Amino acid sequence: xxxxxxxxxxxxxxxxxxxxxxxxxxxxxxAPTVQALGAFRTLGxxxxxxxxxxxxxxxxLGFFFNAWASTVGAGAFTQxxxxxxxxxxxASVLLLKDKRVEKTVHDPKKMAIxxxxxxxxxxxxxxxxxxxxxxxxxxxxxxVLVPAADLLINIxxxxxxxxxxxxxxxxxxxxxxxxxGLSAMIMGNAVPGVxxxxxIGKGVDELGWTRITRVMMGAVIALFILSGFxxxxxxxxxxxxxxxxxxxxNNMHSVFNIK
Amino acid sequence: MDEEKTMxxxxxxxxxxxxxxxxxxGIMAAGVFAGTHMYFVYNVGAFNEVAxxxxxxxxxxxxxxxxxxxxxxxxxxxxxLEGSLVGILDLGGSILTGVGIGIPAILLSxxxxxxxxxxxxxITTGLVLGLIIGGIITLVRKYTINQSxxxxxxxxxxxxxxxxxxxxxxLIILSATSASIPIGIGSVIGAVIFYLWKKPIxxxxxxxxxxxxxxxxxxxx
Numbered sequence: 001x002x003x004x005x006x007x008x009x010x011x012x013x014x015x016x017x018x019x020x021x022x023x024x025x026x027x028x029x030x031a032p033t034v035q036a037l038g039a040f041r042t043l044g045x046x047x048x049x050x051x052x053x054x055x056x057x058x059x060x061l062g063f064f065f066n067a068w069a070s071t072v073g074a075g076a077f078t079q080x081x082x083x084x085x086x087x088x089x090x091a092s093v094l095l096l097k098d099k100r101v102e103k104t105v106h107d108p109k110k111m112a113i114x115x116x117x118x119x120x121x122x123x124x125x126x127x128x129x130x131x132x133x134x135x136x137x138x139x140x141x142x143x144v145l146v147p148a149a150d151l152l153i154n155i156x157x158x159x160x161x162x163x164x165x166x167x168x169x170x171x172x173x174x175x176x177x178x179x180x181g182l183s184a185m186i187m188g189n190a191v192p193g194v195x196x197x198x199x200i201g202k203g204v205d206e207l208g209w210t211r212i213t214r215v216m217m218g219a220v221i222a223l224f225i226l227s228g229f230x231x232x233x234x235x236x237x238x239x240x241x242x243x244x245x246x247x248x249x250n251n252m253h254s255v256f257n258i259k
Numbered sequence: 260m261d262e263e264k265t266m267x268x269x270x271x272x273x274x275x276x277x278x279x280x281x282x283x284x285g286i287m288a289a290g291v292f293a294g295t296h297m298y299f300v301y302n303v304g305a306f307n308e309v310a311x312x313x314x315x316x317x318x319x320x321x322x323x324x325x326x327x328x329x330x331x332x333x334x335x336x337x338x339x340l341e342g343s344l345v346g347i348l349d350l351g352g353s354i355l356t357g358v359g360i361g362i363p364a365i366l367l368s369x370x371x372x373x374x375x376x377x378x379x380x381x382i383t384t385g386l387v388l389g390l391i392i393g394g395i396i397t398l399v400r401k402y403t404i405n406q407s408x409x410x411x412x413x414x415x416x417x418x419x420x421x422x423x424x425x426x427x428x429x430l431i432i433l434s435a436t437s438a439s440i441p442i443g444i445g446s447v448i449g450a451v452i453f454y455l456w457k458k459p460i461x462x463x464x465x466x467x468x469x470x471x472x473x474x475x476x477x478x479x480x
Contacts, residue, residue, distance in 0.1 A: 006303075006304075010304070012293070017287060019286055023274070023283050035348070036348065037354075038348075043347070058458060063461075070308075074313070075301075075312070076298075076311075077294070077305060078308050082355065108275065123304070127297065127304050140471075140477065148433070151433075152423070152426055156423060157423045164415050165415065168412060188326055189330060198412040219336075
C-alpha cells in the first residue's frame with residue numbers, strides 16, 4: 001500500500017520537476033535574453049553532445065546509474081536527476097524525431113513536455129526500486145559515495161572556484177579569499193563565499209563602485225551577519241578567544257531560540 | 260550556435276516571456292519541496308547530493324538543523340543574486356539546496372512540521388516559495404542587468420562549474436579503495452570499462468564498487 005502511495009506521489013512530483021527542468025534547460029540556449037533555470041555545467045554538457053541523440057542518452061544514462069546508486073544508498077537522488085538525466089534524455093527523445101536542435105532542444109515547449117514524461121518515469125522508478133535493492137548494495141553505496149561526495153563538495157569545489165577567482169584578476173581573487181574563508185567558517189562551506197567574491201570582484205572590475213555593486217556588497221555583508229548569528233558563530237567566536245560572552249548577545253539568541 | 264539567432268523568439272509567448280519565469284520556478288520548487296516531503300516521510304526521494312541531504316538527516320535524527328538551514332539559505336541567497344545577473348538561475352543552489360534543504364530545515368528547526376509532513380501542503384509551500392523567488396529575480400533583472408552590460412564574472416563561474424564535475428570519478432575510486440580491497444578493485448574495473456566505452460567514469464566506478472560489494476560485503480561500523 002505504501003508503495004502505491006509513493007508511486008502516485010512520485011508521478012506528480014516527477015511531472016512537475018520534469019516540466020520545469022525541460023523548459024528551463026531549453027531557455028538556457030536563449031539566455032541572457034530570456035531568464036533561464038538550469039546550470040552552466042548543464043548548458044556546457046548539452047552543447048558537448050552536439051545534438052546527437054545517442055550521446056545525450058548515454059550521457060544521461062551514466063548519471064542515471066549514479067543517481068540510482070545514491071538513491072538506493074541514502075535516499076538522495078543527487079542533483080544530476082534535474083541537471084543531467086532529465087534534460088539530456090528529453091533532448092535525446094526529441095532529437096530522434098527531428099535532428100534540428102533549434103526546433104527541438106532549444107524549444108521550451110517541446111522540452112517541457114518531453115521533460116515531464118521523462119521526469120515521471122525517472123522519479124517513479126527511483127522511488128519505487130530503492131526499497132527493492134539488497135542491503136549489502138546500499139551499504140557499499142553509502143561507504144563509497146558519501147565520502148567521495150563530501151570531498152567533492154567541501155574540498156574540491158571550493159578549490160576549483162577559488163583558483164578560478166584568483167586567475168580572474170586581483171579584485172575577484174581578493175574578495176573570493178576573504179568571503180571564501182569567512183563562509184567556510186560561518187556556513188561550513190567555502191563555495192558560496194567564493195562565488196559571491198567573484199560576483200563582487202568582477203562586478204566592480206566592469207562597473208566600478210556604482211549603486212548596483214554597493215547594494216550587492218551590502219547584501220553580502222548582511223547575509224554573512226545573519227547566517228553567522230543564526231548558526232551561533234558569534235558566541236563560538238567570542239568563546240574561542242577566551243572572552244566572556246556579553247549578556248545582551250545571549251539574550252538576543254534566546255529570543256530566536258533556534259535549535 | 261549561429262543558426263539559433265535566426266530562430267524567431269516571441270518574447271510575448273508563455274514559453275519565452277519574463278512573466279512565465281516565476282511560474283516555471285514555482286513548478287520546479289513545488290516538485291522539489293514535495294521531494295523533501297518524500298524524504299522526510301519515506302526516507303527516499305530528496306532531490307540533492309548525499310552530503311547535503313545528510314545535513315538535513317542530522318536534524319531529523321535529533322541533532323541540529325542549523326547546518327542545513329544556514330548552508331541552504333546562504334546558497335539560495337547567493338544564487339538569486341547570481342541568477343538574475345547572469346541570466347541562468349542555478350537550479351542546484353537555489354531550488355534543490357535552498358528550497359529543498361535550507362527552507363525545510365528552517366521550518367523544522369522552529370517546530371513547524373506541517374508543510375513538510377503533509378503532501379499537498381508541501382506542494383503548495385514549494386509553489387509559493389518558487390513564485391516569490393522567481394518574482395524577485397524578474398524584479399532584480401529589471402533594475403540591474405537590463406541597465407548595464409556587465410557579466411559579473413559569469414564566464415569564470417561557468418568554467419569552474421564545468422570542471423568541478425570531472426573530479427567525482429577519481430574521488431569515487433579513491434573512496435572505494437579505502438572502503439575495502441574487493442570494492443576498490445571493482446570500482447577500478449568499472450571505471451576502466453566506462454572509460455573505454457567513452458562514458459563518465461563516475462558511473463562505472465560506482466557500479467563496479469556495488470557489484471563487488473554485493474559479493475564481498477563490508478559493514479557500516
